[in-house]
Amino acid sequence: MKIIKGDNVLVISGKDRLKTGKVLRSLPAVGRLVVEGVNVAKKSRRPRKQGEKGQIVSLPMPIDASNVKLLCPKCGKPARVAYKAAEGRNPKEKNKTRICKKCSAEI
Ligand SMILES: [Zn+2]
Known part of the structure; x- marks a missing residue:
């Protein structure tokens, strides 16, 4: 894969088209990337400790590496x-x- 962690990329397709962000993680085995602020999904998180509340967190989900272009x-x-x-x-x-x-x- 030509894009690596830490690169800044432009998303060229999908619902986050034209967004830019930093690559947080690359998953070369599946040809996907996790890009900051792109393909964000809300996830509910269960309380881990007693007295802690469950909460909804926004996490970026992996997108296909072919849907981004490197910003030089x-x-x-x-x-x-x-x-x-x-x-x-x-x-x-x-x-x-x-x-x-x-x-x-x-x-
Ligand atoms: Zn250049």
Whole structure:
């Protein structure tokens, strides 16, 4: 997956289309992301301790990673991501850096 935790993303489809937020968690096994403030669902929480009240909390639910675009921290635009081998290293190893397709800056 090209988007990782801590990235800022733009949602491009679904009910939260055009919202932006920070990726709180990435779930590469299912290709999904949890984005701050996006796909928020209300969940009831039972009281855990005695005397504590149950409450309703809002939690962001995972969305499909294909429904977001990375917001490039350099040019601020929603961009696709490319990979580039880090300089002087073997491209087959995990030494790649991410590149913004718009401004070619390393992310
Ligand atoms: Zn850029």
